[in-house]
Structures are given as structure tokens and as C-alpha cells.
Amino acid sequence: MTYWTAEDNVAGKPGRALFVILPTIGCYRYRIGKACYMCAYPTAAPARKWSQKELLEYLQKALQTAAGYERVAVRIFTSGSFLDDSELRPETRREMFRLISRMENVREIVVESRSELVRYEAVRELAEIAGDRHFEVAIGLETANDDVADVAINKGNTFADFVRAADTVHSAGAYVKTYLLLKPAFMSEMNAIEDVKASIIKAEPYTDTFSINPTNVQRGTLYERLWEKREYRPPWLWSVVEVLRWAKEELDGKRVLCDPVGAGSKRGPHNVGGEEDRAIGRAIKAFSTTQDVDHLRIEDDGKGSRRVWEYVVDRGLLDWQLGEDWF
Numbered sequence: 042m043t044y045w046t047a048e049d050n051v052a053g054k055p056g057r058a059l060f061v062i063l064p065t066i067g068c069y070r071y072r073i074g075k076a077c078y079m080c081a082y083p084t085a086a087p088a089r090k091w092s093q094k095e096l097l098e099y100l101q102k103a104l105q106t107a108a109g110y111e112r113v114a115v116r117i118f119t120s121g122s123f124l125d126d127s128e129l130r131p132e133t134r135r136e137m138f139r140l141i142s143r144m145e146n147v148r149e150i151v152v153e154s155r156s157e158l159v160r161y162e163a164v165r166e167l168a169e170i171a172g173d174r175h176f177e178v179a180i181g182l183e184t185a186n187d188d189v190a191d192v193a194i195n196k197g198n199t200f201a202d203f204v205r206a207a208d209t210v211h212s213a214g215a216y217v218k219t220y221l222l223l224k225p226a227f228m229s230e231m232n233a234i235e236d237v238k239a240s241i242i243k244a245e246p247y248t249d250t251f252s253i254n255p256t257n258v259q260r261g262t263l264y265e266r267l268w269e270k271r272e273y274r275p276p277w278l279w280s281v282v283e284v285l286r287w288a289k290e291e292l293d294g295k296r297v298l299c300d301p302v303g304a305g306s307k308r309g310p311h312n313v314g315g316e317e318d319r320a321i322g323r324a325i326k327a328f329s330t331t332q333d334v335d336h337l338r339i340e341d342d343g344k345g346s347r348r349v350w351e352y353v354v355d356r357g358l359l360d361w362q363l364g365e366d367w368f
Contacts, residue, residue: 044103048330049114050298052149052175055330056112061103064091065128068121070155070197077183078195078226081259082120093133100137104144114149114175115141123152124163124178131163138170149175151218156180156198156206164213171215177250178210179218184225185240193225200243207247216249218298223255223284223310224276226267230350231357233276237284241292250296251288255281255310257303268308274360274368275303276310278321279350285328286337298329312346313367 049058070076091099100117107113117137121128129137141147150171159178168176182203183194190196207217221240224233241251255276258268267273281301288297303309304325305318312318321339328336341347349367352358360368 044106046107046110048326050296050330050332051112051114053296053332054112056114056148057107057110058114058116059103059107060116060118061100062118062120063096063099063129065096065119065121066090067119067128068155069125069127071121075195075197077197078193078263079222079256079259081261093130096129097133097136097140101140104140107146108144111146112148113144113146114151115147116151118153122154122158124154124158124160131166134163135166135170138167142170142172142174147174149177151177151179153179153181154206156182156202159206159209161209161213164210164215168214175216176214177216177218178206179220179252180206180210181220182240182244183220183222184236185243186236189225189228189236193227194222203244204247211247217247218250218252219244219248220252220254223253223281225256226264226273229353229357229359230277230280231354234280234284234354238287241288245292245295248295250298251292253281253284253288253297253299255299255301255304257306257310258308271365271368272361274363275308277346277350277353278304278310278312278318278325279347280354281310281325282321282337282339285325286334289328289332289334289337296332299325300329301325307368312350317346 043062044060046057046059117123119128123129141150164178180203183196184190185200187199210217221237223237257275258265264273285297285299301310301322304322305311305314324336324339
């Protein structure tokens with residue numbers, strides 16, 4: 042069973058989030074051979090096709106694990122798009138929202154969708170069921186630079202597609218969460234920081250919550266092949282801290298979230314590993330939960346990793362130019 046709870050920001054305040062990965066057939070772009078270069082999530086789709094009834098029962102069982110908490114967000118993932126009718130029928134989506142809305146402790150509901158699958162009618166009917174709960178549709182913009190989205194991610198969407206989807210979500214009575222990828226392939230650390238900051242500025246008018254997603258190296262992807270050849274390194278945790286601090290100070294009233302998956306590991310965002318990385322990972326999580334930027338006022342632990350990071354950024358070094366010790 043793939044669902045769990047964790048401390049998180051729930052509609053602007055600390056609470057508990059229930060994360061549920063529904064075992065649908067996964068992203069349609071993966072099924073037609075056009076998956077994003079960094080994403081291996083669709084490979085987790087089950088070998089057999091689950092019925093819509095089974096998916097409802099699965100969600101119902103997951104919801105029971107959140108019954109004892111006071112303030113809950115329900116965040117549903119499908120390794121694809123919640124609004125894709127080939128994954129979830131409209132009547133299944135509606136019934137799922139009815140199940141969630143019967144829980145008085147649920148303050149927030151979040152689903153994911155690719156921008157081209159966002160439709161007014163589908164969002165509107167879910168917003169009506171959600172009622173006064175904070176209902177967000179999360180859209181994977183990744184970058185506001187169409188060239189980067191095409192060459193480094195293979196996203197299959199443009200910024201204009203995102204704008205259309207965000208406008209549709211807002212007009213249907215829901216909020217927009219924008220996913221941005223920190224450090225697509227073929228970028229220096231400096232370029233990666235500049236790209237995500239520029240994307241935040243460009244997407245800000247259409248966004249209620251930003252989720253900054255530091256790249257982690259997933260198995261069977263192009264990014265893994267580049268990583269194995271020492272041609273790609275996930276972002277430094279100092280880069281994550283820099284982007285989050287800048288974003289929270291620049292944006293007025295917007296949530297800025299981050300869950301640095303794999304923090305401190307070679308496949309995830311890291312500095313030099315060890316306790317420094319674990320401490321920074323905890324600080325990022327604390328910031329994300331509370332939105333208190335003071336958690337991100339982190340000092341170098343004396344090993345010099347911040348000075349190395351500053352050198353890498355200032356010189357615009359590419360990953361293949363880094364020494365083995367810093368990879």
C-alpha cells in the first residue's frame with residue numbers, strides 16, 4: 042500500500058498531510074513513449090489494471106489513517122494526472138471527493154494534472170464538492186523557459202499551456218499549485234538557480250502555491266545515464282536554501298513548499314553528505330511546514346561545503362568540471 046502521513050503545511054498552517062499514490066495506469070505520455078527525461082514514476086504503475094471500484098476502496102482505506110489528526114491535507118497522486126479520464130473516470134473522481142469531504146478534519150485537497158488535461162467542467166464539479174476546503178490543482182510547469190522544457194525535460198508543454206490551465210483552474214473556483222524543477226539537465230548550478238528564479242517571477246501571477254522540486258536521479262531515466270557518466274549532478278542543498286529564501290522574501294503571501302526527496306544521498310540534492318546534509322534537509326522541511334524563513338538561516342558547519350558551492354556558482358561550472366569528491 043502506497044500512502045503515508047507526515048507533518049506539512051495545511052492550507053497555510055502546520056498540520057498533517059496524507060499522501061496517497063493511486064495505482065492507476067499512469068501518465069499517458071509515458072504510455073506513448075514520450076515521458077519526461079527525469080521521471081520514472083510511471084514505471085511504478087501496477088502490472089494489472091485496477092478497477093475503478095478497487096481504486097475507491099484503496100482511497101477509503103488510506104483515509105482511515107488520517108482520521109485521528111486535527112488538521113489534514115489530502116494529497117492524491119496517480120503517477121499521471123488525476124484529471125485524465127483514462128486513469129480515473131469522472132464519476133470515480135466525484136465519489137473520491139465525496140469520501141474526502143465527509144471528513145471534518147480535512148482542510149485541504151490537492152490533486153495533480155498535466156496542463157492539457159485541465160478542463161473547466163472537471164475542476165468545477167470537484168470544487169463544488171470540496172466546498173470551503175482549500176482545493177488545489179497542482180500543475181507541473183517545471184520551468185517557464187520553453188526551450189529548457191523541451192530540450193532538458195521533454196515536458197511536452199509550453200508556458201502558454203500552463204497559463205491556459207491555471208486560468209481555467211481559477212475560473213472553476215480552485216487554486217493553483219505550480220511545480221518547478223530545480224536543476225534540469227545540461228545546466229550549471231548558476232544557470233539552474235537563475236532558471237527557477239526567473240520561472241517563479243513569470244509564473245507568480247498565475248500561482249497560489251509554489252512547490253520547488255530539487256531533482257533526484259530516478260532509475261531508468263536519461264538523467265540516470267547522465268549521472269552515471271558524471272555529466273549530471275543533482276542540485277546542491279545550498280542551492281535549494283538559496284532559492285527558497287529568495288522566493289519567500291520576494292513573494293507576498295504565497296506558500297513556498299519543498300520536499301527535498303533523497304536529501305543527502307548521491308541521487309538526491311546534497312552538499313557533502315553526512316549530518317550537515319541531514320540538518321539542512323530537516324531545516325527545509327521545517328520551513329515548508331511553518332513558512333518561517335528563519336529556519337533557512339543556516340551556517341556552514343565548518344567543512345567548507347558552502348565555500349565550494351559559492352565557487353561553483355560564481356564560476357558557472359558545469360557538472361563534468363567538478364572533482365569526484367564534490368560529485
